[in-house]
Amino acid sequence: MKLKLSDILITIVIALVFGIIYKLWGPVYSLFKPFGLHIGDVIYGMWFIAGTVAMLLLRKPGVALLAETAAASGEFLVGSEYGLSVLLYGVVQGLGTELMFALFGYKRYTAFVASLGGIAAAVGSLVMDAAYGYVMDLALWNLLLLVGARLIGGFLIAGLLAYFLVQALDRTGVTSLVRPASDEDYKALDR
Amino acid sequence: MQWTLNYEETWLHRLNPAFKLIFFLVLFLLLLFIHNPNMITNVTVVPLLLLLFSTGHQKKVLLILILPFLLLFFSSASSMMFFGQGSTTWWKWGLIHITEESFYRGLHIGFRALNFALLGLLFALTTRPVYLFYSLIQQLKVPPRFAYSFMAAVRILPVMVEEFQQLRAALLIRGVKKKKGIGRITQTVTLYAVPLLSQSIRRAHRIAVAMEAKRFNNKERTYYYKPSFSKFDLIFLLYIAIGFGLAFWMSGAFPYFDITDVRQK
Structure with missing residues (x-):
């Protein structure tokens, strides 16, 4: 299933919207992170949401990676305070989400798989943090707090919130524009 | 955001956008391999000078954009400073445990974040998105x-x-x-x-x-904008190379801190 122009365009439009949110999220996160206690990392999950939302909407291979990369580019182009690092973080996080949907053969788009996608993106961001912020050199309890908060954030925001958002979008009927015809659609024709 | 700010075009605007992007990504990776806090402190000056004097934007605008970087510096540095591992204790109070090693590592991360922020802002302020995308298609063969x-x-x-x-x-x-x-x-x-x-x-x-x-497709097409390379690309390359070289030499000749590698042994 190759991506058509409309798939790409819709993915990038959604991604840019999230890109703006990503940019606005930077100062919020800085404020939520007082004195290096990583409780605030629960809201870090917002930075993974573009991948899962786009994938749940369009349901085609490659969409999560494209969306997360595009969202990061959008964030970068409007002048993110994290600068260039967001581009690489975006790619790695997108890969994480993509991998989870690929693991289920791009056939299951449930809240469970979406949550796994969010968590995988969180793992991706932690891998980047290990190279960028020497997080492995934190005291153990602090590192565990960081990992825990990050994963919970990925699960709650990029997983459940994304799923809830797409379900709400489903009810508007707009998803019929973007999704490929499913087996059920073909069966409906036979009836 | 290019489409809302008034500014004068400078030589940085004339760099090839795709070259600039690739070059900045290479710089990004290079910065990840700097573990000497003396060096990263010196390196910070390189993008800062360009940002202050060569972007063609008003000083007021630049100031507003740079100020949040201070918050970023502290939020990036704080967790490592307060909770990092290290053996030479400076201060301990409850969970907070500041050691010499973790303090410098935190400082290093702060400077690293600052560098990425400065480079990112430099790119965003001197690149028109439209030129960038045309350049990506033509120079990097993006579909x-x-x-x-x-x-x-x-x-x-x-x-x-x-x-x-x-x-x-x-x-x-x-x-x-x-x-x-x-x-x-x-x-x-x-x-x-x-x-x-x-x-x-x-x-x-x-x-x-x-x-x-309207028959939009991926086949042969002609372009309204044709970004190419110029002498400015070479000047930019030389500026960065000389800047990094000087920073490296200075960090050996006139160090500020005793620590030369912030990683935990």
Whole structure:
């Protein structure tokens, strides 16, 4: 299933919207992170949401990676305070989400798989943090707090919130524009 | 955001956008391999000078954009400073444990974040997105489908801002009250996110259909903008190379800190 122009365009439009949110999220996160206690990392999950939302909407291979990369580019182009690092973080996080949907053969788009996608993106961001912020050199309890908060954030925001958002979008009927015809659609024709 | 600020074009605007992007990514990776806090402190001066004197933007605008970097510096550095591992204790109070090693490592991370922020801002302030996408297609052979989708999407954003303001006014006039706690999140999703996203999905779909109706495809095409290379690319390369070289030499000759590698042994 190759991506058509409309798939790409819709993915990038959604991604840019999230890109703006990503940019606005930077100062919020800085404020939520007082004195290096990583409780605030629960809201870090917002930075993974573009991948899962786009994938749940369009349901085609490659969409999560494209969306997360595009969202990061959008964030970068409007002048993110994290600068260039967001581009690489975006790619790695997108890969994480993509991998989870690929693991289920791009056939299951449930809240469970979406949550796994969010968590995988969180793992991706932690891998980047290990190279960028020497997080492995934190005291153990602090590192565990960081990992825990990050994963919970990925699960709650990029997983459940994304799923809830797409379900709400489903009810508007707009998803019929973007999704490929499913087996059920073909069966409906036979009836 | 290029499309809203007044500025003068400088030599940094004339760099080849795709070259600039690749070069900045290489710099990014290079910065990840610097573990000497003396060196990273010196290196910070290199993008800072360009940002202050060569972007063609007003000083006032630059100041507003650079100020949040201080917050970023502290928020990046703080966790490592307070909770990092190390053996030479400076201060201990409850969970907070500042050691010499963790302090310098925190400082290093702060400077690293500052460098990425400065480089990122430098790029954003001196690159017109349209030129960047044309350059990506022509120099890096990015499929036009992706690049043009990006340019179209950028054009949709102002429409969305307008829609957002309309929504807010409509909700205000109907007397919709803001909920508290968890209800606030669901309220935001249903009242704002859903209508904004569904409308823009419909719009994006219409644009894609229109583009294909006009025979947009990936085959041979001609371009209105043809970004090329110039002497400025070479000057930029030399500036960075000399700047980094000087920073490296200075960090050996005139060190500020005793530590030369911040990693935990």
